[in-house]
Amino acid sequence: MPARPCCFPDRLTVGAVALVALLSQPTVAHAQSRGAATPPATAAPSAAPPASPALGGAARWADSVRLLAERGYLSGDTTLLVAGYRLAQRSLTAFPDDPLLLHYRGYIRYRQAQQQRDFDTALPLFEESVALLERSVATRPLPETHALLASAFGSMIGDSMLRGIRFGMKASDAEDKAVALAPRNPRVLMLRAVSAWYKPAAFGGGEEKARTLLQQALQAFSADAPARPLPAWGRAEAYAWLGQMEAKAGNREAARAAYDQALALAPAFAWVQYVLKPQLERTR
Numbered sequence: 001m002p003a004r005p006c007c008f009p010d011r012l013t014v015g016a017v018a019l020v021a022l023l024s025q026p027t028v029a030h031a032q033s034r035g036a037a038t039p040p041a042t043a044a045p046s047a048a049p050p051a052s053p054a055l056g057g058a059a060r061w062a063d064s065v066r067l068l069a070e071r072g073y074l075s076g077d078t079t080l081l082v083a084g085y086r087l088a089q090r091s092l093t094a095f096p097d098d099p100l101l102l103h104y105r106g107y108i109r110y111r112q113a114q115q116q117r118d119f120d121t122a123l124p125l126f127e128e129s130v131a132l133l134e135r136s137v138a139t140r141p142l143p144e145t146h147a148l149l150a151s152a153f154g155s156m157i158g159d160s161m162l163r164g165i166r167f168g169m170k171a172s173d174a175e176d177k178a179v180a181l182a183p184r185n186p187r188v189l190m191l192r193a194v195s196a197w198y199k200p201a202a203f204g205g206g207e208e209k210a211r212t213l214l215q216q217a218l219q220a221f222s223a224d225a226p227a228r229p230l231p232a233w234g235r236a237e238a239y240a241w242l243g244q245m246e247a248k249a250g251n252r253e254a255a256r257a258a259y260d261q262a263l264a265l266a267p268a269f270a271w272v273q274y275v276l277k278p279q280l281e282r283t284r
Contacts, residue, residue: 065088074269186234256277
């Protein structure tokens with residue numbers, strides 16, 4: 001079976017500190033909302049593309065958490081994940097029960113759980129992720145939130161038959177809701193592919209189904225352009241999973257090409273750079 005993302009070393013770089021500081025600064029839109037003076041606007045060059053609409057309120061903070069979460073996950077920098085979690089926590093005091101802030105806080109706990117070396121350490125993080133995601137989906141049922149719930153519930157089963165009875169139906173129910181909302185959503189398709197890869201064919205999984213779903217996810221990612229601050233994670237990760245599937249099938253060149261594509265999309269993708277590619281080279 002392919003490796004799950006885990007066990008990246010802690011790395012707090014100057015760039016990480018600068019990013020946290022930058023995302024903590026008020027934007028022009030935020031300053032305007034508080035009545036603060038702002039510098040006069042300057043004319044943009046006529047050839048420049050139109051700027052993205054400025055975000056304000058909870059959306060601005062959710063977008064900052066989104067950036068910290070994704071950069072922290074991809075780089076394996078646990079300090080960025082912690083910074084994103086704390087920023088979401090502080091933002092929720094001003095915007096209680098905001099669904100996107102809850103989504104990204106739950107997403108961060110989900111990623112932190114994946115990085116643990118043992119199941120007993122990961123389990124409480126998955127449990128907290130589920131609690132946050134359930135609060136989010138109760139207010140705004142995003143397909144990605146349901147898909148993350150399905151993956152978290154599945155991960156909480158481990159090798160326990162009792163937990164399988166407890167969480168298996170919840171995982172299936174969450175996946176069904178994600179599919180009902182957005183069957184062609186690339187993040188939904190990718191997480192379904194991962195679930196199918198680990199699930200026996202007798203229970204609706206299997207490698208063939210996983211490959212089909214992942215190819216559908218990659219096709220959907222090619223046209224994926226969610227507006228900020230909606231979830232936009234997953235494209236580089238999908239190529240990481242494709243590489244593992246190709247490697248298991250003995251297609252080394254195809255696996256290497258998939259890993260290279262993941263790094264082209266996310267050059268700092270630590271899971272691919274430090275785990276998956278070296279693992280591929282060792283299996284010659």
